[in-house]
Amino acid sequence: xxxxxxxxxxxxxxxxxxxxxxxxxxxxxxxxxxxxxxxxxxxxxxxxxxxxxxxxxxxxxxxxxxxxxxxxxxxxxxxxxxxxxxxxxxxxxxxxxxxxxxxxxxxxxxxxxxxxxxxxxxxxxxxxxxxxxxxxxxxxxxxxxxxxxxxxxxxxxxxxxxxxxxxxxxxxxxxxxxxxxxxxxxxxxxxxxxxxxxxxxxxxxxxxxxxxxxxxxxxxxxxxxxxxxxxxxxxx
Amino acid sequence: xxxxxxxxxxxxxxxxxxxxxxxxxxxxxxxxxxxxxxxxxxxxxxxxxxxxxxxxxxxxxxxxxxxxxxxxxxxxxxxxxxxxxxxxxxxxxxxxxxxxxxxxxxxxxxxx
Amino acid sequence: xxxxxxxxxxxxxxxxxxxxxxxxxxxxxxxxxxxxxxxxxxxxxxxxxxxxxxxxxxxxxxxxxxxxxxxxxxxxxxxxxxxxxxxxxxxxxxxxxxxxxxxxxxxxxxxxxxxxxxxxxxxxxxxxxxxxxxxxxxxxxxxxxxxxxxxxxxxxxxxxxxxxxxxxxxxxxxxxxxxxxxxxxxxxxxxxxxxxxxxxxxxxxxxxxxxxxxxxxxxxxxxxxxxxxxxxxxxxxxxxxxxxxxxxxxxxxxxxxxxxxxxxxxxxxxxxxxxxxxxxxxxxxxxxxxxxxxxxxxxxxxxxxxxxxxxxxxxxxxxxxxxxxxxxxxxxxxxxxxxxxxxxxxxxxxxxxxxxxxxxxxxxxxxxxxxxxxxxxxxxxxxxxxxxxxxxxxxxxxxxxxxxxxxxxxxxxxxxxxxxxxxxxxxxxxxxxxxxxxxxxxxxxxxxxxxxxxxxxxxxxxxxxxxxxxxxxxxxxxxxxxxxxxxxxxxxxxxxxxxxxxxxxxxxxxxxxxxxxxxxxxxxxxxxxxxxxxxxxxxxxxxxxxxxxxxxxxxxxxxxxxxxxxxxxxxxxxxxxxxxxxxxxxxxxxxxxxxxxxxxxxxxxxxxxxxxxxxxxxxx
Numbered sequence: 001x002x003x004x005x006x007x008x009x010x011x012x013x014x015x016x017x018x019x020x021x022x023x024x025x026x027x028x029x030x031x032x033x034x035x036x037x038x039x040x041x042x043x044x045x046x047x048x049x050x051x052x053x054x055x056x057x058x059x060x061x062x063x064x065x066x067x068x069x070x071x072x073x074x075x076x077x078x079x080x081x082x083x084x085x086x087x088x089x090x091x092x093x094x095x096x097x098x099x100x101x102x103x104x105x106x107x108x109x110x111x112x113x114x115x116x117x118x119x120x121x122x123x124x125x126x127x128x129x130x131x132x133x134x135x136x137x138x139x140x141x142x143x144x145x146x147x148x149x150x151x152x153x154x155x156x157x158x159x160x161x162x163x164x165x166x167x168x169x170x171x172x173x174x175x176x177x178x179x180x181x182x183x184x185x186x187x188x189x190x191x192x193x194x195x196x197x198x199x200x201x202x203x204x205x206x207x208x209x210x211x212x213x214x215x216x217x218x219x220x221x222x223x224x225x226x227x228x229x230x231x232x233x234x235x236x
Numbered sequence: 237x238x239x240x241x242x243x244x245x246x247x248x249x250x251x252x253x254x255x256x257x258x259x260x261x262x263x264x265x266x267x268x269x270x271x272x273x274x275x276x277x278x279x280x281x282x283x284x285x286x287x288x289x290x291x292x293x294x295x296x297x298x299x300x301x302x303x304x305x306x307x308x309x310x311x312x313x314x315x316x317x318x319x320x321x322x323x324x325x326x327x328x329x330x331x332x333x334x335x336x337x338x339x340x341x342x343x344x345x346x347x348x
Numbered sequence: 349x350x351x352x353x354x355x356x357x358x359x360x361x362x363x364x365x366x367x368x369x370x371x372x373x374x375x376x377x378x379x380x381x382x383x384x385x386x387x388x389x390x391x392x393x394x395x396x397x398x399x400x401x402x403x404x405x406x407x408x409x410x411x412x413x414x415x416x417x418x419x420x421x422x423x424x425x426x427x428x429x430x431x432x433x434x435x436x437x438x439x440x441x442x443x444x445x446x447x448x449x450x451x452x453x454x455x456x457x458x459x460x461x462x463x464x465x466x467x468x469x470x471x472x473x474x475x476x477x478x479x480x481x482x483x484x485x486x487x488x489x490x491x492x493x494x495x496x497x498x499x500x501x502x503x504x505x506x507x508x509x510x511x512x513x514x515x516x517x518x519x520x521x522x523x524x525x526x527x528x529x530x531x532x533x534x535x536x537x538x539x540x541x542x543x544x545x546x547x548x549x550x551x552x553x554x555x556x557x558x559x560x561x562x563x564x565x566x567x568x569x570x571x572x573x574x575x576x577x578x579x580x581x582x583x584x585x586x587x588x589x590x591x592x593x594x595x596x597x598x599x600x601x602x603x604x605x606x607x608x609x610x611x612x613x614x615x616x617x618x619x620x621x622x623x624x625x626x627x628x629x630x631x632x633x634x635x636x637x638x639x640x641x642x643x644x645x646x647x648x649x650x651x652x653x654x655x656x657x658x659x660x661x662x663x664x665x666x667x668x669x670x671x672x673x674x675x676x677x678x679x680x681x682x683x684x685x686x687x688x689x690x691x692x693x694x695x696x697x698x699x700x701x702x703x704x705x706x707x708x709x710x711x712x713x714x715x716x717x718x719x720x721x722x723x724x725x726x727x728x729x730x731x732x733x734x735x736x737x738x739x740x741x742x743x744x745x746x747x748x749x750x751x752x753x754x755x756x757x758x759x760x761x762x763x764x765x766x767x768x769x770x771x772x773x774x775x776x777x778x779x780x781x782x783x784x785x786x787x788x789x790x791x792x793x794x795x796x797x798x799x800x801x802x803x804x805x806x807x808x809x810x811x812x813x814x815x816x817x818x819x820x821x822x823x824x825x826x827x828x829x830x831x832x833x834x835x836x837x838x839x840x841x842x843x844x845x846x847x848x849x850x851x852x853x854x855x856x857x858x859x860x861x862x863x864x865x866x867x868x869x870x871x872x873x874x875x876x877x878x879x880x881x882x883x884x885x886x887x888x889x890x891x892x893x894x895x896x897x898x899x900x901x902x903x904x905x906x907x908x909x910x911x912x913x914x915x916x917x918x919x920x921x922x923x924x925x926x927x928x929x930x931x932x933x934x935x936x937x938x939x940x941x942x943x944x945x946x947x948x949x950x951x952x953x954x955x956x957x958x959x960x961x962x963x964x965x966x967x968x
Contacts, residue, residue, distance in 0.1 A: 058329060321701035
């Protein structure tokens, strides 16, 4: 959330406001913290990374003459003896959205300087992320057990395994990095670094609750990417 | 920066209700998109439903969880316009994928 | 001169005091009856950046967080890779001009030289030099910031780049040598046996590229956010020097285009290491079907050029921006059509994402794409031509000083027009098809993105050296340097157009006694000789720098009488924090030269309206 009250520069809605902001001096994104602007631009760049992955997947899938495996069957999971399609994926989606929600609340409580709530919610988010990574590891090992390899698989086109491991792997890497940072930030919140404005050891910059929001942006982005992977990889 | 106090006063943090609402909607939408697979819709219906739920979910996450809805327009536009390049890339690659498949089938199986 | 500068800073202090008074009035609302102060500038939105000052030699010169030092580090590293690239080009020309003279250049070596020369020059030399070198040095100074917004990340960016260069250079020493797949690294041949460096070489290349992208992302975020969010008071986007606009737009392009390179590198690494078949179709080799199958080589080309075409503008746009500033300063005239120039830069940048497949007309892609990509490609000629006209109109009736900097700028305009016109040939599918993969293409892209940006780099070095080092480079040596380089470069690339027209294919190790060579052999010797001379002529610059550092005349503050903020720092060369106690306040664009009524022929950006009320300066 940007601060709408820049001195001498009131918020105007719509394109008119945009023109005014863009034409002004000093900052273009009024009231947006440097770190937050940086995270946004980074996420834009990262969006292009994932877009390129998904475009490559789409192109690869649509031009391979071999039969593409039916994800609904490949990712089915036996529940009480009945194969339920995409059960694990549904659970993973549930976990990730849950963690996204807790993160959103953590950001809210961070801005309200509610140290404890913020910390617990970040912890919950981190645990959700960890669960997700664990489930993904289970999914991978299950598929590997069934004979799916990056270079081949028993169900059809070899590219299926290649794209699956690459894209979910890249997403999983993002989640794992996010989890690590969530734990670090959880510690920092509980230790009160953001209340005191303690300088971070890495960048030597003063701590502020806005960092929770910046981390939140990253975490929601990971969730966002999963929405696209879910749609394009598992449902298509 | 250091003006979170002012932020509180100006009321730019949001009520918890809005987050819970969006949270709930995301679960419901995910459930619906799961149902698309469950009922094994096929063809254009499947595609349009998948894309509809996908964009709706993505939009909700970006607009409310990532606060884009409350951001100034300058930031929103800077973030969304570059996507036209991706859209163009996607459209062209759809055509390219079809053409590659066509030429493979044509030359390898039909034999030119 | 120094008196004059003190005067200026005096004005500055005075005007900012009035601003303080004014702004407090504006906030309390008590001054509503008084006429608005013409010098009013909005108060600062953000508190001063707290800088981490270095405590030791290592923090000051090695792991330094000062953007200026990082800029110089980038510059030197990029120049080092550039010298390697230059030597490789010599070796290639040695083989082409005098086949068999240097026995150690085998065909495999030749391909490795071609590949490494291309990749080094495009990515590790030009991109890093413009964005990492000039970007880091100039952005904070020109927008009036104390430093980049995230100095620590900026430092990491350089060291990531450094590691990328080390990995790249390591590939010269691994078994099999560097990759020889051509700088575009097209699969499937890139990673198959028979291509030089298909083992370690290509792997190191891909790893190095990925590292470069990661490092650049860190730097690019800094450049973008510094320009967008950390400008000084009064510095609107439309008051920024075009240099900043060029670097900014190029950075945006890089942030959005490098992902495609990263993705294609990762996918090809997996193809190589794990045996996936993203880009590998079913291949018959000596009657045997390889393990690979079902992948799409053309997908790599699309991904590569989705990066590759914006990459051309990543190199060209900073050059456009810098040359606009240099021309304006040394012709003592405002840049013609500043807004048009800005929009042209932005427009070229935006369009560059919609033209990539014009590199692929003969690749076997969907034939209908030719229509789309030829159209978008030719549309790009419009903003580009606008820029050329504007440079010429800036020169028109200017008070032109034919010094070394101006010579390089003029050289740039000529070269760029040349390269641009051949680009129109190649943008059309029907003309491109016969010219594809001939020396015409080589001549085209070397003119437009090799020589032309290089001219700007040279001009920029002569222009900003007094700022960076505090000493004036020798003009006489500079002119020698220019004329030999300029005429030499034309001697190299002009004949290549002809070679292309008669059909000499590029990337061939030797022409043997093919019919092409009956008329081409003499030309090739001529081109090679010119290449040796041009390469050696760069020693003029090295010698000039050494001589200047030893005995050169000390530069006064603002020796070119320029307007932009980098010349109004508290010390020369600028110290950490750039502007001393108080950040400058900007009241105008940086192009107010020869304003009627002004005492001097330039008005710095910090000159307040009340000081120049008697002149006919326009509001900017």
